[in-house]
Amino acid sequence: MTGRSTEIRRRTVDSGGLKLAVYEQGDPSRPTVLMVHGYPDDHSVWDDVAADLAVDHHVVRYDVRGCGASGAPGGREGYRLELLGQDLFAVADAVSPDRPVHVVAHDWGSVQSWEAVTAPGSYRRIASYTTMSGPCLDHMGFWMRHRLRRPTPRHVSQLLRQGVHSWYIGLFHLPVVAPAAWKLGLARLWPRVLNDLEAVRPRPGHPQRTLAKDAVHGIELYRANMRPSIARPRERHTEVPVQLITLQRDHYVAEFLSEGLERWAPRLTRRTLNATHWSALLEKGPTVAALVREFVARDHGALRQEPSEGGELVVVTGGGSGIGRATALAFADQGARVVVCDRDLPAAQRTAELCALSGVKSGAYQVDVSDGAAMAAFAKRVAADFGVPDVVVNNAGIGHSGTFLETTDEEWRRVLDVNLWGVIHGCRAFGQLMVDHGRGGHLVNLASAAAYLPSKVLAAYATSKSAVYMLSDCLRAELAPHRIGVSTICPGIVNTNITRTTTFSGLDTDEQAAKQARVSKMYARRGFPPEKVAAEIVRAVRTGKAVVPVTVEAKAAKLLGRISPGLLRLGARINAG
């Protein structure tokens, strides 16, 4: 068996008249993992990952056209994505004619694999797809279009930043320059470039001896495909489960390039790896292999119909209504398994039922977040029933309005118990689980614009939210080494039922009810739906954003607090209740 996994078997596959060099390892009766390398590499860039996976998989690699021992097409047309996609299917058909293969790809290999993965009916030949550092060019075309059409400051900055990352692509389109650079010494210098810029230690057998030739051929990949795909992107969807491994220190592909990828690949799992563009494969091969092994082993089941056992796990506290329910639904819509808890069990169960409509597994529990022991037990229960969560949203909170002198001890205690202690308990119980598990994760804490916007009538509420804000800042620093992100969400006026349960100091029951109705009406008139906050929460998790003010008033207050804190303090005197 050992011999089988280390021995590399060479064969040649014909793809439309072009000979592709294919390398097989491992037991062919095991699941087939097909690896596609990028530019300017050849199959040897996968050596570490392949050796690790070959123990219990049938590992297949090939040199893409123009590289290594494979044939090179005559002209630029021979490098079009359609042909590259066909190469992948040709190899898959040759090495695993009866069963679909699991594709793993990096850089340009990933770009061309997207072509195959998004081909109609691809799920018959491709069981799963793990992609690193190579977006689908059509998706990228839409990504750019969307940002050009809505040039918000965030979008413009993303465009500019990705533009800076892509400097070399422009260079590759110039005649003479790039090929000459490779021929005149860049190929020789390559190990040094990798060492200095990519944190890859030089090693024997790498880079491949054919590097200069491969690199020059490969320039045609850019010239043949970049412009047409970006200028006229095609709508390319896929039903294949996709695992996106984002490399945190990638100099070429920015993290935010994958924003909205769920639109094209709804069965998406996101992972992050602290690595550079090449150190992921050449230094952290076993880590990548572990991620692939886990993804391949998942039972992806029938398409979308059965609730999936795998997939991201998200926990939402206070998930029975408002922002909590909307957040649970937003994650479920992206294929995540969702567990909600709430004091109101029927409401939590209702949310879980709605989540299940997206074809995901979901659960509902009755928990009072202010009860530390109950939260600890809840975390244990979730770990036992579902596993360790990838995302925890500490959302449960209550509203209270009253000046400092009006607010009674009892009211202070209630507000702090739920709004602050609820978050502390949630972070502690689930944070510890995530740290012990060692797979990273994300904590989302719901603060409020009141966290930095003082008001004399929100003494207790604003204090509790401000504490959540600072708690999150401290926790973020502590959990960073464990790859656990922490996001603070600061919504302004959002139309949820929090106003219908908000209490007011110094008012009798009738006055309370009248006030609740009035404030609810005001919030309803503002009309900002919880779904939009939920979308921001999902985005914060995907991009790892630290502090996210939501609604224009929350953003304006944050800005004003920087420009003129004195003015905010003055504004706090207004009786806004």
Added chain:
Amino acid sequence: MKQRGQLPRFPFDERDLAKFREVQQLAYHCAEQVAAWIEPGVTERQATAKLRRSLVRAGVQDFFHVPFAWFGDRTAFRHFHTPLQFFAGSRVLREGMPYVLDCAPVVDGYTADIGYGGKVGENPVWDRLAQDLRVYRELILREVKARRTLDQVYAAVDAQIAEHGYDNRHQVYPGRVIGHQVTRTTARGPAGVNLFGFGVRTLQTLGRELVKERLEGRSPLWAGGRASRHAPTPGLWAVEPHIGFREVGIKFEELLVVTDEDAYWLDDDLPHVRRWALQEGTA
């Protein structure tokens, strides 16, 4: 002139009600015929044309409003910005899509206004919505029987929608209405001619009613605002709760009879009510 707030007597006799019931049955019957015929590949325009033809064949002379058909996410009125988007378009029905048919035939001045929700193939979200729609039929009747003001009933429906985790989609209708009063049209304008999708006779009658009811401090349109802050006016109301979740919307629309002290649905022998009874039977 009558005193403000004093309710008029119930304006219809048993014969009138039987006629209204007959027209409503006819409308639902035609909608069911179209539902049986509908299949992937059909466009909204084709569906409304088919619906109109079958209604005319059944003896309908005029329409309160032109027939509507909405497919896919248009059942939930997603991305609706102008009233023109209510009209049937070129959207093609695909496997798994929900659809809604809405028509309002007039026979001898007796008007029905109905809404029929359906789906082609599998759609678990639609199944859930269709099941939950029953709660609204019961809730509205309960609230009206308790003689709560119409804006309070509207708010109760809203609260139920929030509890279910759905969207209020009837707020997209012109005037955000959940219902409107139906009377026997006696106008003399040309039958079968429509303006902005509403029959000319409808507009005459509706205009007259708007003015008359306004003078009484009531509105023939049932919405959530101040104009509906009055007890249910005796007469017939076409009630159309329309709920949505994500890309799926569903509604029913049928006539509610409001008498001086009581209220009841004009007819319980309707497709959605039969579907619930069937589910209850198998459950």
